[in-house]
Amino acid sequence: MFRNYVKIAWRNLRKQRGLTFINIAGLAMGLACCLLIMLYVADELSYDRYNAKADRIYRIHTDVKFGGNDSKSAVSADPIGPMLKQDYPQVEQFVRLHQRGTWLVKRVGSANSLREENVTFADSTLFDVFTLPLVAGDPKRALTQPNTVVISESAAKRHFGNQNPMGQILTFDRDQNYKVTGVMRDMPVNSHFHSDFFPAMLSDDYQWGQWLSNNHHTYIVLREGTDYRQFEKNFDAVIEKYVGPQALQFIGVTLAKFRQAGNRFEFSLMPLTDIHLHSKETIQLAPNSDIQYVYIFSAVGLFILLIAGINFMNLATARSANRAKEVGVRKVLGSERHQLIGQFMAESVLMTGLAMGLALLIVAVSIPFFNTLAAKELSIRSLLSPYWLLVLVALPIAVGLLAGSYPAIFLSSFKPISVLKGKVNVSVNRSGLRSGLVVFQFMMSVVLIVGTIIVYRQIIYIQSKNLGFKRDQVLTVNDVYALGKQAETFKQEALRLPGVVSGSISGYLPTPSNRSGNSFFPEGKIDQKNAVSMQVWGIDHDYVKTLGMTMGQGRDFSRNFGSDSSGVILNETAAKLLGSSNLIGKRILQFTNPQEKTSIKTYTVIGVVKNFHFESLRHTIGALAMVLDANSGAASFRMSSTNLPALIGQIETKWKQVAPDQPFSYAFLEDSFDAMYRAEQRIGTIALTFAVLAIMIACLGLFGLVTFMAEQRTKEIGVRKVLGASVTSIVTLLSKDFLKLVFIAILIASPIAWFAMNRWLQDFAYKIDIEWWMFALAGLLAVGIALLTVGFQSIKAALMNPVKSLKSE
Known part of the structure; x- marks a missing residue:
């Protein structure tokens, strides 16, 4: 019996090659996306589980x-x-x-x-x-x-x-x-x-x-x-x-x-x-991921698989008219309903099995690109484990049974007398379930498009925001402490190079780092009400100028003032917390050792620098104090040269003259800042990729439905053309029902996308506003893509010679 099911199923798939290709291609893309996301999620959930305890x-x-x-x-x-x-x-x-x-x-x-x-x-x-x-x-x-x-x-x-x-x-x-x-x-x-x-x-x-x-x-x-x-x-x-x-x-x-x-x-x-x-705590040993992304990608993988499954259901039920007489004849010859269901389910499972084979090929080809996108080291060999082999067998069977269940039940329910008399109406544009499934497909596609737009807008906002310092054209040379007493010599030699505007040596840069804080008090007010916890950075005289920061009050450190060795520059947040509108000339106290109250260092406030971002834009700007201190972690050089590679080579030469046995390591401050948001950039790229794939899969199904609809209405179109209907009116007739469904999908998707992306943006202290045009743009893209998909086949049907469509009547 099963062998007979498979044989008949194979004949039917070969008989309708076009729809079979659309179905298998859509399912394969959906299964491939699902497998990639499952590999990603499994890898994320596996962290640290290698430890026996x-x-x-x-x-x-x-x-x-x-x-x-x-x-x-x-x-x-x-x-x-x-x-x-x-x-x-x-x-x-x-x-x-x-x-x-x-x-x-x-x-x-x-x-x-x-x-x-x-x-x-x-x-x-x-x-x-x-x-x-x-x-x-x-x-x-x-x-x-x-x-x-x-x-x-x-x-x-x-x-x-x-x-x-x-x-x-x-x-x-x-x-x-x-x-x-x-x-x-x-x-x-x-x-x-x-x-x-x-x-x-x-x-x-x-x-x-x-x-x-x-x-x-x-x-x-x-x-x-x-x-x-x-x-x-x-x-x-x-x-x-x-x-x-x-x-x-x-x-x-x-x-x-x-x-x-x-x-x-x-x-x-x-x-x-x-x-x-x-873990969202600060001072991690290494950057973490976020469970949000696991949830998001899991949902995306499930939805893409659902979209592919919906395509199958839509196309299977849409072409039921061509199978109606087959069902009627089978029933007249004694076939039971469960046998017919078994036949149609066998076709469904066979199709998903073929799709899984193609999906594995897609995964094998695309996994290197996915690893680059997701910064992972996933391997196709992982699928050879017993767990994954079970998944590879169970997934197509489960998808085949679920996707094929409704078409099987629907087709097997035809009454043979009505079918053979031609009284069964299975018009493609009269199924409420099918319309609902098309709406669901495009709803999820619009959600993905809106999400991608918002992620990219947030990244652009981060990259273009005024940070309170100038991060472009700043080269940072690492590990300057290795030069010892020659660090200042290296700096001065580099400053003599044409194209180097200014330079500074400091281990503190306005990029996130694991730094601890200290408590400060206004002089004479050592109690918890007046305590201010702030970071303390050791800098040199040229730091503020080199990084392009702006003084709000007072002045920068100057070599003309020997007393600046006990001076301090605060940022605006620290000045506000210390509770005075004018702190210039006032003294603040710091406990250098919290265990000894007598270990106090006194600073005189000489300036207040305007707030600048030294942490991720997920956090508000904290309190900061900058003091003169010989901290030689890195050298920063502001450059004006248009030939940066040549200038970097000259700086490296100066380094090698001072420390020939030490490695020369450098980075641009702008690149270091952008590195903080690589996770968001990866998420945006992955979201865009899956949004495109979701749209492609949905459009494959839509293309199949429109193709079948045009076949069903061939004679109607011929009659309309003979009676004077224009190509435009016929295209409108064939397209309007689907475009209505797309508009409904946009209306449903918009609040869902707003809620999801608003939750994502809550992680940022500085973020964009979600605006109406983002939803309008996503809607226009969805309508445009659907119109192209539907319009192509509609125009083809409208241009058909009516003589050919009516000659059999």
């Missing part, structure tokens, strides 16, 4: 509101991990991680250093918490001594080639030697952070025991059966016992009064497997 590992977060600053960060105080392990039996183990920027690393005896970004100080318990297998060394002892380091296999290859790295010495930043005590496998791609070097935490130069300074990423492993939500309740007692005394010493108030003033200090836990998609 993944379900028991939690990161400690800190939520602080104080001094005008409200921050939720992924870091915590350095003592909290050891204390929890000691005081609470529910804690099986802990580890602290501490990143401190890029490092210049070289093997002892090597002439040149390599710039390494993935360097993370770690406790010796690292391998008790995370599953990071060592290929050499003892995980229990590898990081128990100062000046030891565990490196990845990739790092070992870069620095030692084919030599055995064990026991060899690596020099960090020219003067810190570390002995290699372990080599680990490279960290999996699907990890929320990556590191090639883990120096022992015992080597980290840090003032330990600070409960009010949060600079370490602390992870704990809870014992089996421990409810982390219940365990979090212990943090209140921890804060009272350990944080309270330091807060009392620092600002002179108890925790109760601290909270009564509207301030907040809290710890919380986040499951390891939630970090990649759910």
